[in-house]
Amino acid sequence: MSADEGNQWGRRALEFVDAADRLDGPSLIRQFETHIASGGFSAYIMAGLPSPGAGLADLTLANGWPRGWFELYVRENYIAVDPVPRHGATTVQPFEWSEAPYDRKQNRAAHKVMTHATEFGLVRGYCIPLHYDEGGAVISMAGDQPDLDPVAKGAMQLIGVYAHNRIRSLHRPKPQRRLLTSRECEILLWAAHGKTAWEISIILHIAERTVKFHLIEASKKLNAVNRTAAVAKALALGLIKL
Template sequence: MDAARQWGRRALDFVDAVERLNVPGVVKLFESEIKACGFHAYIMAGLPAPGTALPELTVANGWPAEWFELYTRENFSALDPVPRFGASTVQPFEWSDARYDKEDDPAAHLVMMRATEFRLRDGYCIPMHYDGGGAVISLATEHLHLDPLAKSALQLIGVYAHNRIRSLSRAPEEKRELLTVREREVLRWVAGGKTSWEISVILKISERTVKFHLVEASRKLNAVNRTSAVAKALARGLIKL
């Protein structure tokens, strides 16, 4: 199997596996995958927000305990150039791409230098943006050696791990109350490629009613169209394929 197919298969196997796992299982599998790529530490956390402490924003924490404590105590999230750059881009990037001038921005330089004390010298960051904010998945190593195929696979793996953990961590009643049973049912059929007319036949309701449920679901999810509504519902764990 060539490298492209190998990485593609690995990412798809991960996506398939996490749908059947609980939070500890997802974390364990994610850590195994990034370790195979040379990373020994990571964090999944929301982007810094005024008045919000890092522990409140953290989805999964694989940083050294001492570094996390120091980072939190000194409020390094407000100074760190990596999440700052992550807030401005939708593309994954290497830590070295989060450029700063150490003379003009000594605080950013301090964070990066202190990180090296914990073997966090280089890394790869996957930014995520969704309603109400955003997050970063930051993977750390001492020496980054990652080919483009591995980067693409890690992006898919990271996004699915993050979304699955967020979905499982959200209160069940929040999931149930956001969309009605019928709205979720309609979205599942849309995700399966069915048209409004086909869904009306399957569910034995009018096509107009199907469209009404789609409009309502899109409104609740703040989605611009049915495709966006399906994507957001999947990301939040409201429906499954």
């Protein structure tokens, strides 16, 4: 790779990083696909690391695999034997698919996955593992003859990581507006401990009618018919904890 080509990859990666946090999901995916296509990668997937009882469809965050390959992969449960995500679970370093270790003779199932992938144009691939507190993921991309020069791979890593993190943040549930006030939660918590309105008023140094008012308001907000139901709903929603 020439110095000029290396500079181009650097500019592409930095432009993507600069724009990623401002893009919505579809725009981000379009730009990500455009960038990796420039490197000869015709397909990709972003998915969680293999876990017991979870298939690829459950773990997928963004899917750019050929449809037939994805359907075959899911149907045959290839995630259980694929050496690429398995290796991704053991390393923090990006790697080419050919570097994922397995014994062709002893592990024929793994070799079958890699062979079938080539039938869909996924001849050479590059995998970027990600590990975070609550789990991990892989960004795996492939093509017939992708650019696997170290500079290009470095750019793919930067682009892939920022794309994945942005998609994750867009999928993260937005925090809900607090349903109850802190005083309502406090009173419901004491009610959950079996305290009467009068006892709660003594504990909190407020009037008994104020306690009853807050219990009524909390019940309305929770669509509960009485204080017992309000307490049950507040516990179920995690608004109070015993």
